[in-house]
Amino acid sequence: MTDSRFPNPLQSAIAEVYQGVFSHPFESFKEATLRRLRALLPFDSAVWGSGLHSTNEMLSVSVVDLAAPSLMAYAAEWQEQDFVRNAAVSEPGRAFRPEDLMRREAYERTDIYRQYSKPVGIEHSLGIVDRNPTTDIGELIFLFRADPGWPFGDAERDLVEALAPHLIDAWGQSQIAHHYRAAADGSASGFHGYDSYAVADAAGVLHASGQDFTRALRAIAPGWLGPRLPPQLEPLQRGDLGTLNLGDDEFTVWFLGDRRLFAVAPRRGTFGLSPAEARVARLYAGGARQRDIARQLGVSVSTVRNQLASVYLKLDVHSKLELLRAVNRMQG
Template sequence: MTTAATPPVPDAEILLDLVDRMIGAADLDSYARIACAGIRELVPALSVSYNELNPLAGRAFALIDPDPGPGWFRRYQPPFEQHMMDNPLIRHALATGDTRVLGWGDDGLGTVHGTTLDREFYLPNGIRSQLAVVLPAPPGVLVAIGVNRGGEGFGPTDRRVFALLRPHLVHAYRAVQLRADQAMLGSTLGAHGWAVVLVDDDGRVIASSPGTVQAAARYGLDVADGTLLPAGPLAGVRAVLADYDPATPATRSAPHPVAGPAGTLEAVVVPSAVGPHVVLLRPCPGGPQRLAALGLTPRQCQVAAELAAGATGEQIARQLGIAPATVRKHLEAVFARLGVTHRAAAVARIRSLLDGGPTG
């Protein structure tokens, strides 16, 4: 499309109306749609995009006004994800954390012109100039709003309008994000007793509340910020993260028993296309007590929980740091206490107990 001439600075009423609508957004998706449409009215452009980028993992999510449709994303998202670091604004933001409104060529940043990203993404879409502003984001993730134009570029008034909006974009983003997080956490913790841990692709904890850390510690698990989730008890969680395909919609995983020295938790993973990922933890409702009531030792309860999670004897040995022969002895004891003679029956019985089924 052909953009209009550089507009005058909008009056305060128009800006405040956009700010009010952004702050009142029900969720981040609504915020992004309101922000992109509103910015495009104030700074005429080919497109305005809200972007969540994870350059290290080569993943990106974008919401664009006007919406180009699913076919466009199938065509252009792969080259953008592969070559996003060709964009000097992305490199600069990741390296410095600079939140100013910046465009290609500003402050000696250089341009994307002539790069692979330009040839495969920007040039086919007629984008020859870009302004962007960075929003708060977790470590390793870049969240930004970009305004795209053709060769006419951006004048001083365009930059002034976008600069006037910048603090309001950041404030509204934080407000909506906090409201959404509080609603999710309050509902989850209050209604179902879950504790929430945010982790990166490698299973390293990005954020965990003091209450969650204390609760997990009672079960012998360390989920403090910066800690790598233990490969033993949380091997199932890490396997979900490793197997997740970011090109597919994220779905909540099945519960995974997490055997700790002081009992068993269950963990559910909700992966994210760009990260961080959400791990939900809560005590198994009565399951560990039912296993112990059968006369199993704490170590035998751990072995039983790992068996129910699908681990082999060798995997159980590695995860619990014991010899395979010791695992076999524990399994013999577990089978005997359960009154079963083969693995499938044992798994079915243990899962029933962990899910709150009958003990007899």
């Protein structure tokens, strides 16, 4: 039996990943995070790619002890034939090894093993792909070992599945934190949580998006799916405006070279409600059912129920009629 006062190795690793958001420069965050992961899950080399899941377009790639020529050869000649990668892409959130898909003897007879993996010193691989189905932002993480007698075990596969969501979440936070500091001349003053921000490129393609920002986009553009920002934000994306009020929210943009940092906050007059709470209050007061609100915003019914409970408490209302009156005051 473990003592809860002392974190287990997985908890410690997760804590270190999030600490890296502040301690590692944005440009080296992925490589540094993978190197720290080695203490918990040893490997010889690794790759972490970020991109668009639906189109397979890579936006950035970081490697650990993997020669650039071998990575370029893989991308040019072997990526489409990589059945392990293809399996991971088809089942986001699940980690795969070659032996999960075929016997080792059969794998050693494949062209990708004989002509690529073995010559570059990759005997065993373990990888996972994950994606946000709303924004289409995808992440690919693969670990490699060179020793034929040291395969990745089942427990290590489970560990990657447990760690991957935290690695990916921290990477999004790192991007947002870096660009916020750049917009604020190195300061974190006024920062009100990663969930309210997003980072996009000059073409309007999202690279990172917090949960509240994503939900705000779904509120102003029901059914919206990434990776491109919805047309409602084009005046901000083009630089025609710096701030734009849409629905219950105020959107703001900062231009940072080829990147844009977007933020969302409640419009004035929302009586202390968060952006998500203000949206739920307006929809519910307008007659929408909880399950319909959940479907529109891409959240669970229990999330909507909890947000409504918070709304009733903050607005000091006790019925739907009182809520409607409060919402009318906010909008009035």
